[in-house]
């Protein structure tokens with residue numbers, strides 16, 4: 539049985555997608571959370587001087603959250619049943635990445651003028667959610683998952699990212715009923731994910 543370690547800071551962020559993959563697969567792993575101070579000590583010796591980093595069997599190491607997520611999804615069976623499903627899963631992952639950019643600007647790097655937040659809540663968020671809702675409806679009438687008949691890494695990344703803005707007061711989830719139901723299905727309906735969310739350490743972000 540391979541041995542896995544995910545190295546990141548004490549937060550959800552870009553390591554959470556790997557952690558949810560491990561939860562879904564029922565796979566043991568080391569959830570290695572480094573302080574910012576310790577990170578500076580080890581940074582130079584890491585694959586791309588960034589976290590998250592996945593280490594397999596103490597020897598094989600690589601970074602980039604989506605590369606890690608796809609590697610694990612493929613191993614554990616959450617990357618689609620064929621290359622067509624895989625292509626659509628990749629599409630959803632990249633679309634979610636596109637949404638992360640303005641979201642991060644709005645949440646973490648907004649300046650005094652609050653333009654990032656205004657843009658996000660004013661038009662960017664709805665533009666993304668409308669498109670995700672449409673894509674979801676095209677598969678099994680939106681009553682399942684983004685791709686195919688089962689949960690995949692695409693649903694996982696969308697849910698993790700949407701957790702960052704799900705409680706914004708200006709957001710009316712009734713405009714996106716299928717997405718709202720997907721979030722419930724994944725985060726509450728999926729036993730492994732629900733258990734992980736309930737027991738995960740309270741991180742810094």
Ligand SMILES: N[C@@H](CCC(=O)N[C@@H](CS)C(=O)NCC(=O)O)C(=O)O
Pocket residue numbers: 551552581587588589590601602603604
């Ligand atoms: N595209 C990369 C982004 C990685 C990234 O920006 N990591 C940040 C933490 S979220 C980091 O390593 N910060 C510490 C540093 O740059 O020293 C990914 O998805 O993994």
